[in-house]
Amino acid sequence: MTNPPDQTHSTEAQPTRALVLHPDTRAGDRSARDPKYALEEAVSLAHALPGLEVLGGDIVRLPKPHPGMLFGSGKVEELRARIEADEVDLILIDGAVTPVQQRNLERAWKVKLLDRTGLILEIFADRAATREGVLQVELAALSYQRTRLVRAWTHLERQRGGLGFVGGPGETQIEADRRAIDDQMIRLRRQLAKVATTRELHRAARAKVPYPVVAFAGYTNAGKSTLFNRLTGADVLAKDMLFATLDPTMRSVRLPVGEAGGLDVILSDTVGFISDLPTQLVAAFRATLEEVLDADLVLHVRDISHPESAAQARDVETILEQLGVSPDVPRLEFWNKSDALSADDLEATTNLAARQENVFLGSALSGAGLDALLAAIADRLEGRVMESDILLAHDAGRARAWLHERGLVTAESQEEAGTRVSVRWLAEDAARFRSRFPNEADSAGIVAPPEVD
Structure with a gap:
């Protein structure tokens, strides 16, 4: 960059x-x-x-x-x-x-x-690993530099016009540099658009086995990556360091709960949030945080041993709101690092967590409290994944195309009465299908909440 x-x-x-x-x-x-x-x-x-x-x-x-x-x-x-x-x-x-x-x-x-923004940009530039991460950091850095050209160019001398026309004295060096930065930002946005398209293709591929997505969110250094590694067996960088994770990592895992022997979900580890997150990074990393926007459940991981855990939690909620995460998306809180609490603080925190709904106390390092957390995740998500068998009439081409466009069809066969499709989808997908194609939904016996858009 x-x-x-x-x-x-x-x-x-x-x-x-x-x-x-x-x-x-x-x-x-x-x-x-x-x-x-x-x-x-x-x-x-x-x-x-x-x-x-x-x-x-x-x-x-x-x-x-x-x-x-x-x-x-x-x-x-x-x-x-x-x-x-x-x-x-x-x-x-x-x-x-x-x-x-x-x-x-x-x-x-x-x-x-x-300043704080410049330092965070430097850290992100050092940590970015994926193509998208590198491009996003570069775009954010250019946006930051564009406002600070006064430091690099203090003489404000004007260049001579170079096209041979009679006219003004030309543009200032700052104007020339600003134009060069603007051109580079346009190129980066085009490259990011291509990367975003690739991510959409990956998302469509995942939709063919549409497991619910559980997105980890939390203040930086709250222990998200340690929890992610423990649950998935992955090897995501997990250190006592701010912004140890920058690029999102996703793994499909089976939660060892439920009568069916488990529940398949996709866990997504994301970049940690921080107070006064530079506005350039909030905008530039929106695509990286799309997994949070699309999540079926958001797991807010908190470092409960930190003296300002409550203030950090408010910062996380503020950024989630800025990103546009719907308040209707189910959320759980995991109060991490209970092993770092003193005996008295642990007792008080245990009592506090027990009085709150959707809050679980434990430690990603020791494994304490994870069974209760996983059971709660499964409880919130079970029933959201549905398998349906639909017989579509030969003239129901729009309904068939709609299912294929979303990657929901797992099997398909032709019959005399029409096309039989097997779909695996979330309850929200079934509701949308019913609202758009009520006749086909009725014939298949699909019942879904009509209020889902």
Whole structure:
């Protein structure tokens, strides 16, 4: 991808020495957060980026952000002295920094600087593994860079017109760079559209055996991948690290419950959410999170041992709402990492979970509580997968085509009275079929909720 001017990845043996600063504004979107835990999260973000030697972090009281420098002149000078004494190479600001503030601080401190959005973009760029993930990160990074060209081009000199016409002095360097970025973003969106088409084909292929989809959602580092690995036997990267999983991973598994000996489902592990997720990434990764949008059940995995677990849960719910996940989709909460709680906290949390519906306490690491969780998943999903045998008249071509387009037909044979099709579908598919083709549904005895669109 096109690297920003302040690229932090280094191929040299010496790591980049980084210092993390959390501006405590006591205002804005993160006002309810304890600055101590916000700083801890920011330091964890810094540790998640390879090639950095994180020297530590500080909370900087900031009653009122300075429009040109973010910090006041006294604090800027105080930090400059520390930066020089500790030989810091990179400053990471846990918050939003305007292009002008970033340019001025880099000049004053003579080091590179990344704000929270820039750092998260760097981590995502390092972690993206699939073609779609790489393209999405690149698109998000270009969108971010487009707003920050003032840092790279401060002279604003104009180029001469190059077509031989008599006219104005030409375009500024910033305008030329912005146009180049816009062209590249258009190319990336075209490539992403092709990738999205491929994902649609994969989804149609899965629909031929339409197992219910259970999508894992949760704050980053909540233990989703550890739970996914335990349930599926997969080898998804699971570390005590923010954004250990970036690209979605799906596995078909049979839950060992139910009278029929099990229930086949598809589990989907997705990227972890985080507070103040850059808007560029929310938009760019919408396609990656389509599995959550299409899920039959959302499993919200929470790190119940984290001091700000409740605030993290609110952030996850906010992002799910922004993504357009329907509130009608069944949801369960798994309060993970119970093994990290003290005896007193475990007792209190157990009592709290028992009083709440659709909440299960346990540990993906030890396996505690997973039997109850799996039984609840099966209970919510059993009955949603149906098998039907439909005899379609010879003139019911539209109904037959509708079934084939959705990959619902598992077998088909010709008879004198028409075409007999065997379908495997979810209850919602049966309801839609009934609403569109009531005569065919009646003849097959298909009964489905008419309120489903």
